[in-house]
Amino acid sequence: MTKNRIALVVGATGGIGGAVARALVDRGWTVRGLNRQPEAAARKPGGEGIEWVKGDAMNAEDVIAAAKGASIVFHGANPPGYRNWQGLALPMLESTIAAAKAAGARIVFPGTIYNFGPDALPSVDEQSPQRPTTRKGKIRVAMEKRLRETAAAGTPVLIVRAGDFFGPVAGNNWFGAGIVKAGKPVTRISYPGRPEVGHDWAYLPDLAETFLRLIERADELAPFEVFHFRGHYFDRGIAIAEAVRTAIGRPDMKIGRFPWFAIYLAAPFVEMFRELIEVRYLWTERLELDNRKLVRFLGAEPHTPLIEALTEALRGMGCMPVALPRPVGTGLAVR
Structure with missing residues (x-):
C-alpha cells in the first residue's frame, strides 16, 4: 500500500491522464496537474479537485518542482495533435524521469499498441516482440526501453x-473522430477499420480504475512491471459502431465508411493525417491484448457493461439525442 498519497499527473487534461487524475482524487489522493495554463485547465471538464501547477513538460525543472513530495508521477503527456513526436515525446519523458528520481516516486505510464508490428499480431501479451514498422511505434519502444533502464x-x-x-472526457481519440463526431448529437456513424477484423477498446474509467488498483498494491510490484488491459474486445470490429446505434436508440442508423481517401489526399499538407495513415494497419489486422497476467494479479479486470459505458461516454461527449428512444437489441459479438 502506498503511504504517501500525493501524485503528479503530467498530461492531466488528456484522456488517460485526466481519467487517472479524477480516479486518484476520488480515492482521496492529493493530485497535482502540470499545465502551462493552469487557470484554463481548472475550468475544463474534469479539472475540478486537481491542484493545478504552472509548468511545461519539456522543462525538467518545472516537473521536478511539481513532483516534490509525490510518490507517483503519472506520465500521460503526448505531443499535441500528433505533431513532432520525434522532437517532443522522449524529451518530455526525460523530464518525468528526472522528477521521479528527485522525488523518489514511481513512474506510471500508459503503454500503447503502436509498439507492435504485424509480426506480433493477433494476440499480444507482455512478452510479445516489439518490432514496429512505424516511426511512432519505434519512438514508443524507445520510451519503454528508457523506462526499463x-x-x-x-x-x-x-x-x-x-x-x-x-x-465521457476523453480528449482526442479514434472514437470521437472515427466513429461519432464529438460535441453534437449523433446523426452519422462511421467505422475506420475492416468490419470483420477484431479490435480492442478501453473504457477510460475502467482503465483508470485498473491503474488505481495496481498503484494501491505497489509494494507487490516488481521494479519494472507491465500489464495488458483487454477492455472491450470485439471479434467483429464494427460491433462497437453497432453498439453505438443501440446506445442512442437508433438501431436502423446506417454505419458509413471512414473517409480514408480524404485523409490520403490531405496527408501531404497535414502532419496529423500522415501519422494516422502510418498506423492504419491497426485497423486492418486483428489485435487482441492478452490480460491474463493482470487478471491473475488483481483477480478480475474492471469492466463496465458495454451499453452502459457507451451511454456515459456519448453523454459526456455531448453526443446523446435530446429525446432518447428506447433501445432495441444489441447485436453484439463481444467476449
Missing part, C-alpha cells in the same frame, strides 16, 4: 497497455 537504476516503473479508448 530507469527502473534498473532504482526508480520503479509501472506500465499498463491498452488499445484505443473512449470515455
Whole structure:
C-alpha cells in the first residue's frame, strides 16, 4: 500500500491522464496537474479537485518542482495533435524521469499498441516482440526501453497497455473522430477499420480504475512491471459502431465508411493525417491484448457493461439525442 498519497499527473487534461487524475482524487489522493495554463485547465471538464501547477513538460525543472513530495508521477503527456513526436515525446519523458528520481516516486505510464508490428499480431501479451514498422511505434519502444533502464537504476516503473479508448472526457481519440463526431448529437456513424477484423477498446474509467488498483498494491510490484488491459474486445470490429446505434436508440442508423481517401489526399499538407495513415494497419489486422497476467494479479479486470459505458461516454461527449428512444437489441459479438 502506498503511504504517501500525493501524485503528479503530467498530461492531466488528456484522456488517460485526466481519467487517472479524477480516479486518484476520488480515492482521496492529493493530485497535482502540470499545465502551462493552469487557470484554463481548472475550468475544463474534469479539472475540478486537481491542484493545478504552472509548468511545461519539456522543462525538467518545472516537473521536478511539481513532483516534490509525490510518490507517483503519472506520465500521460503526448505531443499535441500528433505533431513532432520525434522532437517532443522522449524529451518530455526525460523530464518525468528526472522528477521521479528527485522525488523518489514511481513512474506510471500508459503503454500503447503502436509498439507492435504485424509480426506480433493477433494476440499480444507482455512478452510479445516489439518490432514496429512505424516511426511512432519505434519512438514508443524507445520510451519503454528508457523506462526499463530507469527502473534498473532504482526508480520503479509501472506500465499498463491498452488499445484505443473512449470515455465521457476523453480528449482526442479514434472514437470521437472515427466513429461519432464529438460535441453534437449523433446523426452519422462511421467505422475506420475492416468490419470483420477484431479490435480492442478501453473504457477510460475502467482503465483508470485498473491503474488505481495496481498503484494501491505497489509494494507487490516488481521494479519494472507491465500489464495488458483487454477492455472491450470485439471479434467483429464494427460491433462497437453497432453498439453505438443501440446506445442512442437508433438501431436502423446506417454505419458509413471512414473517409480514408480524404485523409490520403490531405496527408501531404497535414502532419496529423500522415501519422494516422502510418498506423492504419491497426485497423486492418486483428489485435487482441492478452490480460491474463493482470487478471491473475488483481483477480478480475474492471469492466463496465458495454451499453452502459457507451451511454456515459456519448453523454459526456455531448453526443446523446435530446429525446432518447428506447433501445432495441444489441447485436453484439463481444467476449
